[in-house]
Amino acid sequence: MERGERIGLAVAVAGHIVLFGLLSVGFLATPNPEKLKVTPIDISLVKDVGLEAESPTPNQQPAQSIAP
Structure with missing residues (x-):
């Protein structure tokens, strides 16, 4: 192994050890x-609740939209 490979391997091993410690x-x-x-x-x-879907005011007309 050359010097650069040893340094890279040492950095990788140290990084893994730090990562393992943080996860622990x-x-x-x-x-x-x-x-x-x-x-x-x-x-x-309860069986008798909500058998029909109704709005509170079924006969009220919707509001008319007004464009600016």
Whole structure:
């Protein structure tokens, strides 16, 4: 191996070691699973709600568009 190849290999190995260290630190910074617990919400399954789609004012005409 020539001198330039040794320097390139050393830089590559050092870069990989630094990258591995940064990724390892990232794993240590993961959030606590206790904080990730979701609070349950109440739902109700009802058959008679929303059978027909209606607007609140079905007989109202839409506003007329006015161009500038």
